[in-house]
Amino acid sequence: MKKRHFFLLFILVQWSFGQTSNANTNDNNAFNDFYPIAVKPSLGYLSNMNAHEDILFDAKPTVYYSIINNIIENMQSEENKAGNAFYMSFQPHIRMYAENSKPVKTPSYRVLFGWQHMIKTKSNNFFTWAIESGHYSNGQSGCAFLSGEDDESMACMDFHTTITDESNLSQLLNRANGNFSTNTTKLSLNFRFNELNNADEPYKIHSFTTSYELYHNRFFGLFNVGGYTDFDIRIYGRHRFGLGYEYVHQWKPKIRYSLEQKIELIQGAHSFVEPLRSETTFTIYPFNRNxxxxxxxxxxxxxxxxxxxxxxxxxxxxxxxxxxxxxxxxRAKTTDL
Structure with missing residues (x-):
């Protein structure tokens, strides 16, 4: 089993290192384009949140594939054009647990289609808005809060009727194969204040992001596939609001670091659910790469x-x-009056 754990970890590392690139090199690979609003791929250790499970590692091998992406090209153009990115994104989230029978449980997948529009202001700052829509699920078939039963079976639905506002959902959760499924649309806004050096590269950045995500039953709001039941959405909550701030500093020619704070609030979920999520992250980039x-x-x-x-x-x-x-x-052109 340890060999299997190591093999999966090795595959994730190999895939992830394929994402590395340099901002100032020409690369026509559609997987290596730049996105001002994005989920960063990551791989690492994460401590346990509760006593039910022991996490070995947490991975987000996110992939963006550009259909059209001229953001870098237009930000480097003297014509001061807006940049656009039309893309598909596959955003898996995988955790391996310290269990012999099923170490990877309920991995989730987001399959999204997106559009980002970015402009450069007269002060050489960036404003971007993004809209993404698609499907989010974990591909499981079990009852969410009753182990050993299929989702939407009579036994599952009967048990779900016994759940009240006082129920402890964390204790009831089917952690082996409980089904999670919804369609989703997310609108995000980002503003970056750039301080440029003599090479016209930002060496200090203040980035502010806000977002609103809606869980909805129909795919793209049109097709009745991949959605949720009435019970599901009363547990999930339909609305998620996000706020974020990131400070980036090019400290040395080959070293930069960032300090990031993200907040998420869930509105309309079951009363047991904690609405708030806060993430504080410090990252150092020692090779002047991504x-x-x-x-x-x-x-x-x-x-x-x-x-x-x-x-x-x-x-x-x-x-x-x-x-x-x-x-x-x-740099944005200025006009003498």
């Missing part, structure tokens, strides 16, 4: 699909990949 090493502290609800019913404290560390590292831009 690969970095991070340490993080988490408070609030978990973000591993159905385990949002868990809450507590976590610490973690590992390696991550920046999908929008600082790059040389063309």
């Amino acid at each position: 690969i970095g090493f991070f340490g993080t502290y988490v408070y609030g609800h978990d973000n591993y699909n159905l385990r949002f019913v868990d809450s507590g404290h976590q610490i973690g560390f590992g390696v991550s990949w920046d999908l929008f590292q600082p790059f040389q831009i063309t």
Whole structure:
């Protein structure tokens, strides 16, 4: 079993290192484009949030594939055009647990289609909005809160009717194969204040992000596939609000670091669910590339699909990949009056 654990970890590391790139090199690979609003791929250790499970590692091998992406090109153009990215994104979230029978449990998958629009202001700052829509699930078939029964079976539905506002969902959760499924649409806004050096590269960045995510039953709001039941959405909550701040500093020619704070609030979920999630992360990038090493502290609800019913404290560390590292831009033209 230890060999199997090591093999899976090796595959994830090999895949992830394939994401590394340099901002100032020409690369026509559609997997290596830049996205100002993105989920960073990561791989690392994460402490346990509760006594039910022991986490060995946590991985987010996120992939973005550009259909069209001219963000870097237009930010480096003298014509001061807006940049756009149309893309598909596959965002798995995988955890391995210290169990012999089923070490990887209920991995989740987001399959999204997105559009990001980015403009450069007269002060050489960046404003971006993004809209993403698609499907989010863990691909399981079991009853969410009754182990040993299929989802939407009579036994499952009968048991779910016994759940009240006072029920402890963390204790009831089917951690082996409980089903989680929804369709989702997310709108995000980001503003980056850039301080440029003599090479026209940002060496200090203040980045502010806000987002709103809606869980909805129909795929793209149109097709009745991949959604949820009435019971499910009363547990999940339909609305998620996000706030984020990141400070990036090019400290040395080959070293930069970032300090990031993210907040998520769930609205409309079951009363047992902790609405707040806070993540504080410090990352150092020692090679002037997009690969970095991070340490993080988490408070609030978990973000591993159905385990949002868990809450507590976590610490973690590992390696991550920046999908929008600082790059040389063309300064906005100014007009003399």
